[in-house]
Amino acid sequence: MFTAPPTTTAATNTSPTTTTKSAPGRPAKRRRVSEKDTAAPLPAQEKDDEGRQWPRLFNGFESPSAADLRKKTYESAWPVLESEIESVLRDANRQTLEEVVEFLNSDVHECEGRGRVPAGFIITGPNIAGQDLLFSQLGDVLAERGEGRVRFVRLKAGEVGNLKGGLKRIVREGMGGVEGGDGGEGGGRVVVAFQDSEAFDTGLVGELVGLFHSWQDRIQFSVLFGIATSVELFQARQLKATARQLYGAQFDVVQANAVLESVIMAAVAGAKAQLRIGPGLLRKLVRRQQEHVAGVGAFVSSLKYAYMNHFYANPLSALLVDGQKLDKEILQPEHLEAVRMLESFKSHVEQSVEDGRLDHARLLLENDDYLKGRINRQAAKRQQYLGKLLQSLALVIATEHSKRSFVELYEAALEEGISLDQSPGPFDLGDAIKRSTPEELIGLIKRVMTVVVDGNPSLHWNGMGIGQDAEAAIDKFEALRADVERLIETSKKKKTSLKSKYSSQSRVLRTTVVAQKVQLSRDTATLTEEDNAFTAAIDDFFAFFKTLVGCEPLSNLFLNEVWQYDYHLPYEDVFVPRPGATFARALSRPHDYLGCACCDKANGSMVGTLPATSILYHLYSEAGASINVADLWAAYYALVGEDSEIGMDERSALVLFYRGLAEMRAMGFVKQSKKKADHIAKLKWL
Amino acid sequence: MTVPIFELPDELRLSLITKQFPCREPQIRALATLLNPSSAPCRNLVVYGTEATGKSAITTALLASLDGDSFKHAIVNSIECITARHLYETVVGKVAAAVEWEAVAPRCESVSQLTVELSKMLRYTERPDGFRFVLVFDGIDHQREAPHTLLPALAKLSEIVSPSLYHPLSSLLIPSLTTLFILTSPPPNNLLTTFTPNLHFPTYTKPEFITILSLSPPPPITPSTTPTETLDLYTRFLSALHDSLSRPASRTLPSLTQASRTLWPKFIQPILARTHTVKEFSKLIVLARVHFQDESLLDPTLSLSPPPTTTTTTPNPTIKTTDLATLLPTTARFLLLSAYLASHNPTKSDLTLFSTFHHGRKRRRGGFTGGRARKNGSQHRKIARKLLGAHAFVLERMLAIFMAVRTEWDPASGGRTKNGIVEGEQGLDNDIYMSIATLASLRLLVKVGGGGDVTDLGGKWRVAVGWEVVRGLGRSVGVEVEEWLVE
Incomplete structure (x- = not known):
């Protein structure tokens, strides 16, 4: 969850938009700076280096090389992810593309839908922005496969207003090379794609289809519709005659949720992501995707914004560079001071004191070189943590016993750590693993071994590598598998079924009829020797599996603030603005923004010192649907007039009143009522 | 010459x-x-x-x-x-x-x-x-x-x-x-x-239809049936088909062709299943009577064929996932439901339905319907509201309904997070306007009358989806829309 960052980083973690606005020339303070002038770049610095340098943080005390380093780190970190996301998105569409191209090339419509226009209905979901990529890919694929004979025309509702416009476009793009369209060469074919078919004028689609149909004997037309809702709704809007001219097939695009999950796997959880998006922010992002019509594009730009924010405004992000590269020169006193303000530093020191490592704690607090050494070691620790995290996640996924989605697992892992013992919990796999049958256990061991050796490509985790640990793990799993296989063999020979004491079959409810009474007795089936051995194998496996899976919560790590970003307020301000609420808040509590001394005690209530508009807003929110202006004036004047503390004379009060009212009208709160001449109508209810 | x-x-x-x-x-x-x-x-x-x-x-x-x-x-x-x-x-x-x-x-x-x-x-x-x-x-x-x-x-x-x-x-x-x-x-x-x-050029008569259609008979049903047998059965099938469809429906050649193309596979199903032979025409007719009475086959469909892939064996589950109800995100679904309510409930019942202020408890299904209006109702009878279709509504009203029902329908919104922190009242943020704009561009909501911005609260709108869709949509989020409709 969002925790208030320590003072220095809180000040620096403002969004880039606010940091650039600063009053130049102020004397720089070292501490307790207000948000506005945190990152005040000195004017001279801003101009050097073709003017593209990032502002120095620490109130301008950050060294240019550190600022440069942050910029370089960002520039190396983000593009990797961007191309990664791009390839994930392209991959997601591949299957659909294959199907569509196959449909367009097939001759199915030759026999069944003779004389009709073949039409592909691609159900894309309401994410209209995502259709762009799909259709451009489609164009590429068609151009590639069609060997120049297939023309692909994309129509967007915004660009095609009427029939003539649409036809012009089709003729220009579709017939460009096909000389004499009515020549009847029969070779060329034109694929017309209606990208956002719902937005098209219904009549227009019908007319175009009618035209294609009548030309069908000379030019082979095919149409594709990108459909966001459903084919039924689409058909309900079209004329029956149009429907009769089309011969269609339906294609589904991989749904947004699945795409989102693979994007998160690659770009947020994967090993290539330099910055960890904290669980709180990630949850917000995912929830926005699920609840609102925000495409994956919105998610990606939010992600980019988080990266930008982190590297732009957090001076400690410079520490993200690899330990070796992190020159001691880069580290300046301000960095160390900032580090000592961090929540994780504090808890680390407290923990050390509790553990009795007083020297360590003292050195951390007092010795700069010691702290530098620690800072340099954290990069390695981060790698180690990430390795363990990804290993645990990959193994948990490989068991196929977890009912939760990857995103949920990942969030839980960051927030609470991974522990197989916790029950109930997201990683509560013990029962499921123990209940498995011998065959299932062998399958499980095989899957786990594959993951150990090869890793998980969608997470960019390459397996445990070729260390001692890996070899030991593989040996162990091999031995277990051999054991279980041997046990299966033996039990087959004995013609008994192999089971463990955990499997449900071992406890049988037995009914016996004794003297015409039914007796129920719970009977524990006796376990054979093999069964006991198998039970031991399961226990052994689970115990070893537990050693491989497990990690701490992210926030427990020393210096996690350097590579974790979990602030959702900047994101919400930029991506989910609430103009209405902002207006209401600014008008009801203007002193929060003005910072004036006179309204200190107002605290949201109505006092005479507030600006006139704000007073009127207060009165307005208490009034009903139509407001008598004379009454409003009387109430206003009572507050600021000569009898009150303010003691304003009537003329100036009236001027302010009128101005306030005009502003209210300009903001769309009131309008002149038509019913009564001296009333104004309330407009804003929400 | x-x-x-x-x-x-x-x-x-x-x-x-x-x-x-x-x-x-x-x-x-x-x-x-x-x-x-x-x-x-x-x-x-x-x-x-x-x-x-x-x-x-x-x-x-x-x-x-x-x-x-x-x-x-x-x-x-x-x-x-x-x-x-x-x-x-x-x-x-x-x-x-x-x-x-x-x-x-x-x-x-x-x-x-x-x-x-x-x-x-x-x-x-x-x-x-x-x-x-x-x-x-x-x-x-x-x-x-x-x-x-x-x-x-x-x-x-x-x-x-x-x-x-x-x-x-x-x-x-x-x-x-x-x-x-x-x-x-x-x-x-x-x-x-x-x-x-x-x-x-008059339309074809029944014998003419049959003559024309039987010129292109379907392939033999089973390898054992001769083409003549198939043709014979097909002719009789066509005649029955022509009679069973009402005259205006079967007036044109394409519609009859389409009907026969759709019905023929169903008709010969018993033969393929080897329960009946080609000769038993009347028994076949009795078996296929349900299909003959089905008017929907007259509707020209876009004749959706499953995508020609190797995995054509399971087309049905994939169609289910692309249902409108699952495609739309939750907020958009709620907005669409609110729009449906705004379109189909009279304004005067809003207070009864959505306000908890005066009444303490909600009284659904119309509390105000009795009383005054009945007395002079005999003079000019009103047409039932639902027969008139969707009415236009003001955007602000729809948003107000949305805000009122949101907390009830979706406890997650504005609820507490795990850490016990109340996430503040979710006001009208931009995502909601974005949802409205998306619904409008999908033509599920239609703006009535030109001019004005999409975000104009005074703009008039109308919902463009029918009862069936809305009911499915409501059930997908656990809301019985029927309970919220006055009439």
């Missing part, structure tokens, strides 16, 4: 066409007589009849067979002409191509210019004796942007373009241009003029 004054059309040619288009012999003969230069050529000819009665196809075939040195034709399909000017230019181009005229005018903007161009090509050029040109306007009644003078002007073409009475070559006073109009239904004032022959 003497040209005989009257000669019947060539039988050989006619028999070919008659074979090609069964059941149309009278029409073919009449058309041939009216077009053939040596029979009874006329200036204007109107061919009319409903769709798929063979008008265009027969005309095309006949004209192609008549083509020769002294007989040329051009067919202009109005559907392919976007404007009237496009039509004129197409006419000029096609006529020029037909008579191999080289100096084609690049543009032709009006009927008068069309007349000039045609006169150049047809009237003032030396042509062989008895030359005849037939200009066909197919579907001229569907011409886009047609000026209202178009039809009369085109009807006069033949008079103007044909050589004048005193032309030395036209000693027989036979016009050299015939204009043929193919229409769906003739304009009524055709009856007022006497000189235009009309040729009606």
Whole structure:
């Protein structure tokens, strides 16, 4: 969850938009700076280096090389992810593309839908922005496969207003090379794609289809519709005659949720992501995707914004560079001071004191070189943590016993750590693993071994590598598998079924009829020797599996603030603005923004010192649907007039009143009522 | 060389066409007589009849067979002409191509210019004796942007373009241009003029339908059935099909073809299952009676075939996942439901339904319906609201409904997070406006009346989805929409 960052980083973690606005020339303070002038770049610095340098943080005390380093780190970190996301998105569409191209090339419509226009209905979901990529890919694929004979025309509702416009476009793009369209060469074919078919004028689609149909004997037309809702709704809007001219097939695009999950796997959880998006922010992002019509594009730009924010405004992000590269020169006193303000530093020191490592704690607090050494070691620790995290996640996924989605697992892992013992919990796999049958256990061991050796490509985790640990793990799993296989063999020979004491079959409810009474007795089936051995194998496996899976919560790590970003307020301000609420808040509590001394005690209530508009807003929110202006004036004047503390004379009060009212009208709160001449109508209810 | 004054059309040619288009012999003969230069050529000819009665196809075939040195034709399909000017230019181009005229005018903007161009090509050029040109306007009644003078002007073409009475070559006073109009239904004032022959292509009768359709019988049902058996069964099936469908539905050939194509596989299912044989027609009919009564097969579908992939075995589950209810995100679903309520509930019931302020408890299903309104209700009976369809509503009202029902329908919104922190009241943020805009661009919500921004709270809107969709949508989020409707 969002925790208030320590003072220095809180000040620096403002969004880039606010940091650039600063009053130049102020004397720089070292501490307790207000948000506005945190990152005040000195004017001279801003101009050097073709003017593209990032502002120095620490109130301008950050060294240019550190600022440069942050910029370089960002520039190396983000593009990797961007191309990664791009390839994930392209991959997601591949299957659909294959199907569509196959449909367009097939001759199915030759026999069944003779004389009709073949039409592909691609159900894309309401994410209209995502259709762009799909259709451009489609164009590429068609151009590639069609060997120049297939023309692909994309129509967007915004660009095609009427029939003539649409036809012009089709003729220009579709017939460009096909000389004499009515020549009847029969070779060329034109694929017309209606990208956002719902937005098209219904009549227009019908007319175009009618035209294609009548030309069908000379030019082979095919149409594709990108459909966001459903084919039924689409058909309900079209004329029956149009429907009769089309011969269609339906294609589904991989749904947004699945795409989102693979994007998160690659770009947020994967090993290539330099910055960890904290669980709180990630949850917000995912929830926005699920609840609102925000495409994956919105998610990606939010992600980019988080990266930008982190590297732009957090001076400690410079520490993200690899330990070796992190020159001691880069580290300046301000960095160390900032580090000592961090929540994780504090808890680390407290923990050390509790553990009795007083020297360590003292050195951390007092010795700069010691702290530098620690800072340099954290990069390695981060790698180690990430390795363990990804290993645990990959193994948990490989068991196929977890009912939760990857995103949920990942969030839980960051927030609470991974522990197989916790029950109930997201990683509560013990029962499921123990209940498995011998065959299932062998399958499980095989899957786990594959993951150990090869890793998980969608997470960019390459397996445990070729260390001692890996070899030991593989040996162990091999031995277990051999054991279980041997046990299966033996039990087959004995013609008994192999089971463990955990499997449900071992406890049988037995009914016996004794003297015409039914007796129920719970009977524990006796376990054979093999069964006991198998039970031991399961226990052994689970115990070893537990050693491989497990990690701490992210926030427990020393210096996690350097590579974790979990602030959702900047994101919400930029991506989910609430103009209405902002207006209401600014008008009801203007002193929060003005910072004036006179309204200190107002605290949201109505006092005479507030600006006139704000007073009127207060009165307005208490009034009903139509407001008598004379009454409003009387109430206003009572507050600021000569009898009150303010003691304003009537003329100036009236001027302010009128101005306030005009502003209210300009903001769309009131309008002149038509019913009564001296009333104004309330407009804003929400 | 003497040209005989009257000669019947060539039988050989006619028999070919008659074979090609069964059941149309009278029409073919009449058309041939009216077009053939040596029979009874006329200036204007109107061919009319409903769709798929063979008008265009027969005309095309006949004209192609008549083509020769002294007989040329051009067919202009109005559907392919976007404007009237496009039509004129197409006419000029096609006529020029037909008579191999080289100096084609690049543009032709009006009927008068069309007349000039045609006169150049047809009237003032030396042509062989008895030359005849037939200009066909197919579907001229569907011409886009047609000026209202178009039809009369085109009807006069033949008079103007044909050589004048005193032309030395036209000693027989036979016009050299015939204009043929193919229409769906003739304009009524055709009856007022006497000189235009009309040729009606009536719809096929039942025996004709069966004859035509059984010309292309389906493949044998099972390897053991002979083609004759299949054909026999198919003929009887067609007859039953024609009778079972109501007359207007089965009026046209395409709809009957489609119906038979959809029904035939279902009809022969028992034979494939080997429970019945080909001979047991009446038993088969009884078994397939449900399908015969199903009106939905008359609806022309987009005939969705499953995508031609190897994994065609499981098309059904994939269709389910692309249901509208699962495609839309939750907020959009709530907005759509709110819009439906706003469209279908009267404004006066809003307080009863959505406000908890005055009443303490919600009283759903209309608390206000009784009382005053009943007393003078007998004077003019109102039409039930739901029969009137979706009403327009003000956007603000819809948003107010949305805000009111949101917390009840979706406890997650504005609820507490795991850490116990209240996430603040979720106001109207931009995501909601984005959802509205998306719904509008998907045409699920429609803005009524032009002007105004999408975010204008005073704008009028209407919901564009029906009850079935909304009910499914509601159930997908655990809301029974019926409980929230007043009537």
